[in-house]
Structures are given as C-alpha cells and as structure tokens.
Amino acid sequence: MSKSAYDRVRAARDSKRPTGLDYIRGIFTDFFELHGDRRFSDDAAIVGGVAELEDTPVTVIAIEKGHSTRERMARSFGAPNPEGYRKALRLMKQAEKFHRPVICFVDTSGAYCGIGAEERGQGQAIAENLMEMMTLKTPIISLLVGEGGSGGALALSVADRVWMMENAIYSVISPEGCASILWKDSARAAEAAESLKLTAEDALRGGIVERILPESDMGKASFFEMIRTGLKKELAALGALSTEELLEQRYMRFRRIGDCSAQAEETGGQQ
Amino acid sequence: MNFLYQPKNELEKGGRSVIPAQEDASEPEMTCPNCRKSVPLSRLWANQNTCSCGYHFRMGARQRLGSLVDRGTFREMFYDVCGRDPLQFPGYPEKLDVTRLNSKEDEAVVCGTAEIEGHRCCLFIMEPYFMMGSMGEAVGERITRLFEYALENRLPVVGYTVSGGARMQEGLFSLMQMAKTSGAVKRHSDAGLFYLTILTDPTTGGVTASFAMEGDIILAEPGATLGFAGARVIEQTIRRPLPKGFQTAESMLEHGFVDAIVPRRAQKRVIARLLKMHSKAVDHE
Numbered sequence: 001m002s003k004s005a006y007d008r009v010r011a012a013r014d015s016k017r018p019t020g021l022d023y024i025r026g027i028f029t030d031f032f033e034l035h036g037d038r039r040f041s042d043d044a045a046i047v048g049g050v051a052e053l054e055d056t057p058v059t060v061i062a063i064e065k066g067h068s069t070r071e072r073m074a075r076s077f078g079a080p081n082p083e084g085y086r087k088a089l090r091l092m093k094q095a096e097k098f099h100r101p102v103i104c105f106v107d108t109s110g111a112y113c114g115i116g117a118e119e120r121g122q123g124q125a126i127a128e129n130l131m132e133m134m135t136l137k138t139p140i141i142s143l144l145v146g147e148g149g150s151g152g153a154l155a156l157s158v159a160d161r162v163w164m165m166e167n168a169i170y171s172v173i174s175p176e177g178c179a180s181i182l183w184k185d186s187a188r189a190a191e192a193a194e195s196l197k198l199t200a201e202d203a204l205r206g207g208i209v210e211r212i213l214p215e216s217d218m219g220k221a222s223f224f225e226m227i228r229t230g231l232k233k234e235l236a237a238l239g240a241l242s243t244e245e246l247l248e249q250r251y252m253r254f255r256r257i258g259d260c261s262a263q264a265e266e267t268g269g270q271q
Numbered sequence: 272m273n274f275l276y277q278p279k280n281e282l283e284k285g286g287r288s289v290i291p292a293q294e295d296a297s298e299p300e301m302t303c304p305n306c307r308k309s310v311p312l313s314r315l316w317a318n319q320n321t322c323s324c325g326y327h328f329r330m331g332a333r334q335r336l337g338s339l340v341d342r343g344t345f346r347e348m349f350y351d352v353c354g355r356d357p358l359q360f361p362g363y364p365e366k367l368d369v370t371r372l373n374s375k376e377d378e379a380v381v382c383g384t385a386e387i388e389g390h391r392c393c394l395f396i397m398e399p400y401f402m403m404g405s406m407g408e409a410v411g412e413r414i415t416r417l418f419e420y421a422l423e424n425r426l427p428v429v430g431y432t433v434s435g436g437a438r439m440q441e442g443l444f445s446l447m448q449m450a451k452t453s454g455a456v457k458r459h460s461d462a463g464l465f466y467l468t469i470l471t472d473p474t475t476g477g478v479t480a481s482f483a484m485e486g487d488i489i490l491a492e493p494g495a496t497l498g499f500a501g502a503r504v505i506e507q508t509i510r511r512p513l514p515k516g517f518q519t520a521e522s523m524l525e526h527g528f529v530d531a532i533v534p535r536r537a538q539k540r541v542i543a544r545l546l547k548m549h550s551k552a553v554d555h556e
Binding site for chain 1: 354357361411443445446458460461477479482508513517
C-alpha cells in the first residue's frame, strides 16, 4: 500500500509526531539549552544548545512546534521569527569556534509571516544563514523531521548531509498555497501536493537529500538509537575531511543542483 | 504640376504623412497611479519610465540596460542557460512558451559584463516581464555563474533584483537555488570583492531571502515593494489590515535593511561612484 503525497503531508503535520525537542531528548545526553539571539529576543520556535552525542560535544538546533495547543501557540506553531534564525546562526558560529559539529532538526510550515517579522528582516535573516552556513568551518547535518517549509526550512538546511524522515515533506510552497495560486482553490491541495513532488522519495531521487530514515515498525528507543548510530558514523566520515574538502563538498552539493550543462550531459544533450 | 505628384513611400518628399498629424494626439498613454496624470509612452520612455511626480513605473531588463551601461560595453553571458521542467509540472512548459514569446526573453534574468561610467563590472538585471522575475534553476544557474566569473576575474557585481520569489513550478530545485546563489555570493565576498544590489519593485520571497539581501551595499528604488512574505499571506495570518507604507523601500530604510533609496535618474551616477570607491579590491587570499 503506497501513501499519496497528501497522506505524507498529513502525517508530517500530525501533532502526535515527535517534535524537535523529542529528538533532542531521545538522541543526545546532557542537553543544555542556550537562549536568545543577543540582538532582540529569544524565539521560542527555535530551540538550541549544547549536548553530547555519546561522548562527543555537539551543537543542536531544532525548530520546535510543541504538541498541545497551548504549547503550539507559545512556539508560534514552529514558525520562526528572524531572531530565531539569528539565534541559530549565533550558536553555529559558537560551534565553529569550539570545533563542534552542528546537528539541526527542521520542522516548520515556513518562516513566520507577520508585521514584526518583516520589520525585523525575515528575508535578511534567512539570507544571512544561507551565506554563513555555506562556509561554516565545522560539519553540519540537518534532519527534516516533519514539515520542510520553503526558505524557513532551508535556513537551517545548508548542510553537508540532509536526511529526511520517511513521512517528512520538503517543499518550496505549501500545497494549499500552490493550489490557491494555480487554481484559486486551496481545497485542491492534494492535487498540488502530487505536482510539487514534496515527499522524501522525491527529494532523494532529485538528489536534494542523501538519506531517508524509516519511521515505522520500531519502538521509540530503537528509532532514536538508529539515528544516533547514523549520526556518529556520518560525523566520523565528515570529521576525516580537511576543512577545505568539507567546504568544497558542501558548496558542490548545492552547486550541482540545476547546473544546466551537467544535465545536458546526463540526458544526452536533450534540453 | 504639383498636384499630380504622389510620393511612393514615406521616404520621398511629401511622403511623411503615413502617420497623419492628428494621430499624434492619440499616442498611447499610461495613467500614473500616484498623481493620476496621463503620461504619453514616449515621454515615459525618455524619462526611464518615471512620471514627473516621481513615481517609478516598472521597467524591463533591456530598457534598464540601455539607460545604465556605457554605450556598446555590454557583453551578454549565459543566455544559453535555460531551465528544464524538472517536476513535469502541469501546464509549466506551455506557460514558459507563452512567456518567452511575450517577453522575448528566454529566462527571468539578463547577465553579462559592462562598463558604467568607465568602471568595468559584472551585471545582472532581473526581468519583471518574465513570470515576475521568479527564480528557477536557470535564474539560479546564471547568477551563480556570473558570481563565479566575477570571482575568477576579480570584478565587482552590480545586480538589479525584481522577483515574486522562487519559481513554484520547479519545486525544490528552485528552492535550492537560494542556497546555491548564496554560496556563490559568499565566495565572491570572501575574496574581498564588491557586490552592490539595487532592489526594485517588487523584490520578495526567495530572492529577498537570498542574493537580494546579501549585497555589501543595498540600494532601493523609491516606492518599491520589498519584503519576504506576500502582503496577502501576512494579512491572512494576522487577520488584520496591514499598516500604510508596510513593506515599502521607505519602511525598509527606516528599519535599517537598505542603505539608501536612489531614484532611477540618479542611479547610474551613484553606482559609478560606489564602483570607483571599491575599485581597489582588498586581497583576502
């Protein structure tokens, strides 16, 4: 039985799904949360801090949606404000200084849409993260664990490896938004979801992510154990690279997407 | 006998009446949304698409090029880089075909090298008449190649942005262009090279959240709509009307996100001055 794209959208948005903090608590030990962007405030939609991955200190950053309605409201439903992205960047720079790898957990319908968010430079905050992450001199692994909503998700996903949960989605626009632009009818979201190719399989096929992590048929403990083992192995591999190699590979990871000459060769010159 | 003489075409004496004089009065006009006056198209064109009241009409990439660069110095690059339809998105190839016919452009950005008052630079100008400057693979690739070329040749980059954001029809492949272009801008920047952006109406979405806001100096055109999220989406989210002047160049200046607002007629001079002041590039290895 295969799930439709919109089934995945529903699963990705399910409030019973593990949130960013659940992943942090499940995978790492001794998590110590660090607050604030040192510029304006502390955004509750992004949680970050230091933790240990077995014996390795790491910086973890997670978009947190919360489970209950009350939690979700307090975390603005996992839609970060500019100060959230700036806090994330501050923690990444700190990780660079102390040679700690960065692990991000991404789960957002998108960056917050509001008057204050615009006035405090939502676009600028995201742009700065994209630029700075590209040359951050320490390994970065991002896991898309729920919704990967457009620029708001990408702002924590300029990484050396990007993994997706089986039921996570990654898209340039929400299926509802796409349907309302295309057909002036947001009720046709299911159709739009198919067209947008937003499932983990689609992203893997398109070379956007490296790995899909299975979610079903295992208990919580073995699920987090699987991720912990995967992260350790991958960090060891990335740690073996020189900084120059690491940054060159990270640049090329994104550089080749939509490199029209490479496509022309792959498809035998058909454009 | 003069009355027997009939000019054979408009080149012969007396043959200039192909367009009867009275038709001059019916030259197409545009109504200025600001002062409500009608402006004949020829006058608009002569004034870089600005009304005498100061209102800036939208401007195509080629027209901008004409009034910006020194005559005969523009060398277009990467015009053969065209996108594909990576998602086989319903209706997208047809939309591209129609857009290409109407805009006479292959994609939503024009790139190349040029001189501005004698200062050589790499230049990109986004095209509002091509799917409102939306960024897909081809736009991302052209801009990335331009920055890579500028890095290799140690040239500054001047970029005019206009965009509705990432191109929905190319899905994640368009989203990734935000990261790709940002990476190219970063490498150019780390080499001590100068990047100047001029934000024009409208610059929004994924372009704002990538190379538009990554300039060393960010200028804006008066009255331009600048922002990340669309105004309608924000209104739906917060469920109240937006304040007057929200997401304009003027409010961006007030909140500290652009360096200066420069009217179109002054842009060439300002760009040339800034290029001159950054002409001695710093070597950062």
